[in-house]
Amino acid sequence: xxxxxxxxxxxxxxxxxxxxxxxxxxxxxxxxxxxxxxxxxxxxxxxxxxxxxxxxxxxxxxxxxxxxxxxxxxxxxxxxxxxxxxxxxxxxxxxxxxxxxxxxxxxxxxxxxxxxxxxxxxxxxxxxxxxxxxxxxxxxxxxxxxxxxxxxxxxxxxxxxxxxxxxxxxxxxxxxxxxxxxxxxxxxxxxxxxxxxxxxxxxxxxxxxxxxxxxxxxxxxxxxxxxxxxxxxxxxxxxxxxxxxxxxxxxxxxxxxxxxxxxxxxxxxxxxxxxxxxxxxxxxxxxxxxxxxxxxxxxxxxxxx
Amino acid sequence: xxxxxxxxxxxxxxxxxxxxxxxxxxxxxxxxxxxxxxxxxxxxxxxxxxxxxxxxxxxxxxxxxxxxxxxxxxxxxxxxxxxxxxxxxxxxxxxxxxxxxxxxxxxxxxxxxxxxxxxxxxxxxxxxxxxxxxxxxxxxxxxxxxxxxxxxxxxxxxxxxxxxxxxxxxxxxxxxxxxxxxxxxxxxxxxxxxxxxxxxxxxxxxxxx
Ligand SMILES: [Fe+2]
Numbered sequence: 001x002x003x004x005x006x007x008x009x010x011x012x013x014x015x016x017x018x019x020x021x022x023x024x025x026x027x028x029x030x031x032x033x034x035x036x037x038x039x040x041x042x043x044x045x046x047x048x049x050x051x052x053x054x055x056x057x058x059x060x061x062x063x064x065x066x067x068x069x070x071x072x073x074x075x076x077x078x079x080x081x082x083x084x085x086x087x088x089x090x091x092x093x094x095x096x097x098x099x100x101x102x103x104x105x106x107x108x109x110x111x112x113x114x115x116x117x118x119x120x121x122x123x124x125x126x127x128x129x130x131x132x133x134x135x136x137x138x139x140x141x142x143x144x145x146x147x148x149x150x151x152x153x154x155x156x157x158x159x160x161x162x163x164x165x166x167x168x169x170x171x172x173x174x175x176x177x178x179x180x181x182x183x184x185x186x187x188x189x190x191x192x193x194x195x196x197x198x199x200x201x202x203x204x205x206x207x208x209x210x211x212x213x214x215x216x217x218x219x220x221x222x223x224x225x226x227x228x229x230x231x232x233x234x235x236x237x238x239x240x241x242x243x244x245x246x247x248x249x250x251x252x253x254x255x256x257x258x259x260x261x262x263x264x265x266x267x268x269x270x271x272x273x274x275x276x277x278x279x280x281x282x283x284x285x286x287x288x289x290x291x292x293x294x295x296x297x298x299x300x301x302x303x304x305x
Numbered sequence: 306x307x308x309x310x311x312x313x314x315x316x317x318x319x320x321x322x323x324x325x326x327x328x329x330x331x332x333x334x335x336x337x338x339x340x341x342x343x344x345x346x347x348x349x350x351x352x353x354x355x356x357x358x359x360x361x362x363x364x365x366x367x368x369x370x371x372x373x374x375x376x377x378x379x380x381x382x383x384x385x386x387x388x389x390x391x392x393x394x395x396x397x398x399x400x401x402x403x404x405x406x407x408x409x410x411x412x413x414x415x416x417x418x419x420x421x422x423x424x425x426x427x428x429x430x431x432x433x434x435x436x437x438x439x440x441x442x443x444x445x446x447x448x449x450x451x452x453x454x455x456x457x458x459x460x461x462x463x464x465x466x467x468x469x470x471x472x473x474x475x476x477x478x479x480x481x482x483x484x485x486x487x488x489x490x491x492x493x494x495x496x497x498x499x500x501x502x503x504x505x506x507x508x509x510x511x512x513x514x
Contacts, residue, residue: 020341027343032425109341112423114483221425236336236344243313243340247509250423250481 006035006217008291012086014189017211017223019081020107024049033215034085035291039072041081050074051083079107080211080223093157093187097207097227108224108242110213115253116292117190117214118261118284120222123253124192124210125184125276127165133248151279158186158283160276173199173228184276189284190214198229217292218259222246262294307332308363310353312339314423316416316474317372318360319508323470324376326506328383340424373405376467388464400460404468410440411475418482430483437475437484441492444472448491457498465499473499477511 006012012035019030019041029042031054038054051072072083077092098105113120123129149162163182183195183205193209207227212220224242263285284293309325311318311334325332337359338344346357354361354370361370362379369375380390391397414436420426421433451458459468477496479486486493499505500514507513 023341031427107341110425112425114422236338236342239338239340239342240313240336244509247314250510251512254480 006037006085006291008035008289009086010288011035011189011214011291013084013088014086015075015082015084015088015092016190017080017213018051018083020110020223021049021076021079021081022107023110024081032213032221033219034083035214036216037085039083041083048074049076049081051081053085078211078225079105080225093191095187095193095207095209095227097205103227103229105227106225106238108226108239109246110221110223111243111246111250112215112219112221113250113253114219114259115256116218116260117212117220118281118293119253119256119259120210120212120220121186121190121192122261122277122280123249124194124222125160125186125280126274127163127182128274129252130165130167133252134245149275151275153279153283158184158276158279160184160279175199186280186283189287189289200229204229214292220292258294260292260294263289264294264296307365308335309333310335310337310345310350310359310361310363312337312345312359313509315339315359316412316419316478317358319474320372320471321360321362321375321379322508323473323506324379324389324467327389327470327502327504328379329504330379330383373408373471376471380467389467389470391462391466394462397460397462397466401466401468404459404466405471407440407444408468408471408475411437411444411472414440415475415479415482415484418484419478420482422482433482434484437479437482441476441479441484441486441489444476445489445492448495452491452494457495459495465502469495469499474508474511481510 016034018032018034018039019028024030024041025043029040032039032041040052040054041049043049051074052070053072072085073088075082075092078095078098082092097103149160149164151158151160153159161183163184165180165182166177167180168177178197178199181197185193185195187193190212191209193207195205195207198204198206206229208225210222210224212222214220224246226238226242228238261281261284263281285295307325307330309318309321309332311322313336322334337350339359344350345354345359351357353363353368356370358370360372360375361368362375369378377390381392384390387393390401414433417426417428418430418433418437421428421430447459456462458465459472460466473496476486476492477500497514500511
């Protein structure tokens with residue numbers, strides 16, 4: 001299948017995650033896709049990492065037999081390599097907790113899913129599915145009620161505050177069920193972050209999130225990260241927990257129709273889409289994003305499952 | 306107690322977990338950071354399995370690798386009924402072995418497609434999918450004839466065997482690799498029967514019934 005070239009200037013200008021730094025350094029070069037283009041991510045002498053577009057490799061001029069393949073803008077942050085197909089802003093958003101020395105930060109896997117980046121983000125924002133999809137982990141029937149909470153846009157980001165939910169095992173470090181308090185932060189159209197009460201210190205929050213890479217309009221890669229106060233659990237146990245959560249979400253996500261995220265605000269049906277996701281879709285709409293979404297579709301094309 | 310070196314999303318590990326749970330054998334899981342940590346390729350793990358593969362079991366110091374080998378060992382040792390691996394019935398034992406060989410094919414096609422689509426493994430995805438469909442057609446036809454002959458499972462007899470157990474994970478997760486089961490009604494009915502067996506266990510990605 002030939003992907004049509006992405007003409008959406010808004011999404012082309014964003015920074016997008018394309019690989020975890022250790023994957024590139026230890027097992028590179030890595031081939032991946034971004035907005036339908038095939039990219040190669042590889043490390044260079046001196047620790048730099050460069051990203052090139054396959055379509056233009058070898059087409060550049062060469063000097064003394066060395067081809068001059070134009071490289072894409074690149075930065076490394078939060079353990080990932082980020083790039084852009086357009087003119088990205090000078091910097092990427094920040095996660096202040098990332099700097100706190102008593103935290104444990106790790107990328108916990110880059111998982112691909114056959115749906116749009118927007119669908120993957122929306123699933124991450126959706127509290128209501130926890131007791132059904134992650135029963136025994138992040139939720140438990142009959143505790144299915146989502147309490148009311150507030151959603152607001154501030155400084156170009158979306159924040160949802162005051163979410164509460166009963167969870168049997170909120171994280172690996174939990175020893176008993178707890179009412180977990182959440183805040184959601186959308187720091188970037190495809191980077192949702194979740195702040196939740198730490199089972200170890202109820203005054204502080206664990207931060208987890210996904211940086212979603214739109215590979216094509218209907219395929220995405222969710223790069224997971226964890227920024228936790230957990231000191232007792234080993235890597236493999238925590239990563240297993242994350243893999244289980246992802247594995248449970250995957251078939252649900254892949255069965256959603258259409259794969260692209262419907263944005264038309266008026267056509268929104270409130271059955272599944274909660275307040276945060278309504279706000280999220282509206283935000284993408286207002287930003288003018290057209291790639292991987294359905295804009296201005298007729299209402300019957302919208303099915304929220 | 307048996308220790309299983311395990312990764313949740315691995316089909317070969319899932320096969321071993323399925324049997325341990327069917328047989329109610331107490332065990333503990335040692336999670337390997339297979340992805341993204343590649344711990345199965347680490348130096349310490351290669352001392353356990355020089356091939357750098359999971360699953361591996363450690364049964365009180367007895368180490369065994371390769372899911373088919375592990376399953377045969379566990380069934381022979383812990384299944385008093387000899388239901389899963391009929392060691393005393395030569396023809397059925399032959400059938401079970403035949404389908405266990407067949408499962409190498411489904412794992413290398415259907416489950417390889419899933420690794421490509423989920424974890425970004427560099428495989429020839431079209432070849433994987435095509436290969437899986439070829440094998441699924443053979444499987445579907447065989448299961449249809451089995452049903453006509455009054456049998457619910459891959460091998461003759463009333464009970465499921467390791468043959469069913471090793472092929473089930475590749476089949477039930479095939480859609481994660483873009484391999485639809487719409488065209489294989491006998492496979493779908495068989496997978497459903499398997500999911501309803503007592504002490505059947507789930508893995509993430511296999512939906513509860
Ligand atoms: Fe989920």
